[in-house]
Amino acid sequence: MSASSELSARRASAVARGVTSVINSYVAHASGGTLTDVDGREWIDFAAGIAVTNVGNAAPRVVAAVREQVERFTHTCFMVAPYALYVDVCERLNALTPGDFEKRSMLVNSGAEAVENAVKIARHATGRPAVVVLEHAYHGRTNLTMALTAKNMPYKHRFGPFAGEIYRVPASYPLRDGGLSGETAAARAIDLIEKQIGAENVAAVLIEPIQGEGGFVVPAPGFVPALHAWSASAGAVFIADEIQTGFCRTGDWFASTFEGVEPDLITTAKGIAGGLPLAAVTGRAPIMDAVHAGGLGGTYGGNPIACAAALASIETMRELSLADAAASIEATMVPRLRSIAARDPRIAEVRGRGAMLAVELVSPGTLTPDPAAAAAVSAACHAAGLLTLTCGTYGNVLRFLPPLVISEPELERGLDIVDAAFASTGEGRVGGGVTLRQ
Ligand SMILES: *Cc1c(COP(=O)(O)O)cnc(C)c1O
Numbered sequence: 001m002s003a004s005s006e007l008s009a010r011r012a013s014a015v016a017r018g019v020t021s022v023i024n025s026y027v028a029h030a031s032g033g034t035l036t037d038v039d040g041r042e043w044i045d046f047a048a049g050i051a052v053t054n055v056g057n058a059a060p061r062v063v064a065a066v067r068e069q070v071e072r073f074t075h076t077c078f079m080v081a082p083y084a085l086y087v088d089v090c091e092r093l094n095a096l097t098p099g100d101f102e103k104r105s106m107l108v109n110s111g112a113e114a115v116e117n118a119v120k121i122a123r124h125a126t127g128r129p130a131v132v133v134l135e136h137a138y139h140g141r142t143n144l145t146m147a148l149t150a151k152n153m154p155y156k157h158r159f160g161p162f163a164g165e166i167y168r169v170p171a172s173y174p175l176r177d178g179g180l181s182g183e184t185a186a187a188r189a190i191d192l193i194e195k196q197i198g199a200e201n202v203a204a205v206l207i208e209p210i211q212g213e214g215g216f217v218v219p220a221p222g223f224v225p226a227l228h229a230w231s232a233s234a235g236a237v238f239i240a241d242e243i244q245t246g247f248c249r250t251g252d253w254f255a256s257t258f259e260g261v262e263p264d265l266i267t268t269a270k271g272i273a274g275g276l277p278l279a280a281v282t283g284r285a286p287i288m289d290a291v292h293a294g295g296l297g298g299t300y301g302g303n304p305i306a307c308a309a310a311l312a313s314i315e316t317m318r319e320l321s322l323a324d325a326a327a328s329i330e331a332t333m334v335p336r337l338r339s340i341a342a343r344d345p346r347i348a349e350v351r352g353r354g355a356m357l358a359v360e361l362v363s364p365g366t367l368t369p370d371p372a373a374a375a376a377v378s379a380a381c382h383a384a385g386l387l388t389l390t391c392g393t394y395g396n397v398l399r400f401l402p403p404l405v406i407s408e409p410e411l412e413r414g415l416d417i418v419d420a421a422f423a424s425t426g427e428g429r430v431g432g433g434v435t436l437r438q
Contacts, residue, residue: 003038022047022389023382030057033406035387044414047387048403051212051244051356054271055316056405062274065312069305076304078107079297085307092314093282096253099262104288107280107302111243111269112140114279115206117296118265119144121281122204122237125290130201132193132236134171136214136393139206139241148206150214151393167197171211172219175349175360176367182222190230199234204265209255212244215392216358216399218351221259228261237287239265243279244356247271248317248404251327251354258353274313278306322404326354329402329411333357336415340422346373347422358399360392369394373425380421386414 025037090105139148147162172185231238240263245255265283341347345364
């Protein structure tokens with residue numbers, strides 16, 4: 001019996017069934033672009049722990065910073081006895097996020113907690129209740145963020161009742177909305193907001209610049225800027241959830257930059273601290289500072305070890321130019337994915353930006369989602385030692401999130417596996433229109 005099988009058996013009688021894993025192998029150690037399991041098998045990593053280990057696993061600077069900090073002190077609670085590291089991280093976030101205006105930040109433990117706090121702050125600052133979110137949105141699994149998240153199964157099913165004053169409007173999904181322009185898709189959403197919610201009731205418009213769990217959906221150009229402009233004119237807070245897109249993942253520090261959008265508030269987490277749990281809300285000083293003293297916080301928020309890891313991760317991203325690395329991963333991967341798409345009619349679209357790339361699978365010649373095909377290709381990748389993930393409202397999107405430090409040979413080897421996985425699971429091979437939306 002393999003060590004992983006033994007662990008699986010122990011897990012079944014120890015770990016709650018609701019918590020699942022993508023693969024059945026248990027990790028022993030991991031580095032830049034690979035994981036090694038407890039049976040000594042090496043995996044190429046196209047998941048990065050869901051866009052977290054952008055700087056690689058156990059990145060040298062992160063390890064050194066954590067080691068140093070854990071020996072100094074582990075926890076005092078910033079609300080009780082503060083420390084410099086928290087202030088340092090907030091300064092870095094204020095400087096790195098888009099917008100040349102005065103900002104403030106606050107630190108929490110998880111992405112969902114960051115989104116919850118952004119909503120609290122926006123409601124407090126505006127004195128309004130309504131929060132506008134998009135179809136296909138993913139913002140987390142806590143009670144408020146379940147309400148903000150679109151997809152029922154598995155995130156919301158039987159977990160209600162949900163928080164109120166959340167309103168969902170149509171997103172821009174070029175493959176599935178007939179290729180509406182960004183402006184037209186935004187006008188459709190705005191019309192609904194004005195007619196059904198009322199502009200003066202809207203505290204916040206909350207979007208992901210590129211939708212993550214919802215399917216790596218890149219909105220048509222102009223969609224995000226139009227919603228941003230509308231929010232400004234309506235006195236609503238525009239919140240960009242950059243939890244998955246942030247920290248160099250899409251080829252810049254933040255994805256909002258690609259369309260020149262300077263959000264009022266930005267939520268960050270995942271890639272921020274090289275794998276340690278940390279998250280943040282960063283934004284315009286008057287909005288962030290609207291909240292009364294003591295209104296924000298939490299026991300662990302901005303834990304000193306996580307802050308030390310964040311500073312080291314950010315330094316690594318700068319030192320290794322990981323935004324450029326993400327762009328060159330795109331330059332390597334997209335032609336390979338397009339050539340697979342050209343011979344495999346199940347691929348309706350290759351899309352994404354930087355090292356946040358995906359293919360959407362359908363029944364050939366239609367837009368009917370084919371989640372079984374995505375699962376089959378992903379399983380074939382796993383069998384060959386490549387860790388891949390699926391996503392999407394319809395579960396039919398195969399997504400690729402390599403660590404930004406992955407080596408060129410590892411990346412090519414991973415792509416060879418993807419190529420072979422499509423070949424071994426497909427049937428006919430005729431034509432296949434593919435578009436890459438940037
Ligand atoms: C992962 C994610 C979240 C939730 O983050 P957690 O740390 O899992 O709570 C929120 N928004 C987006 C866009 C995400 O990708």
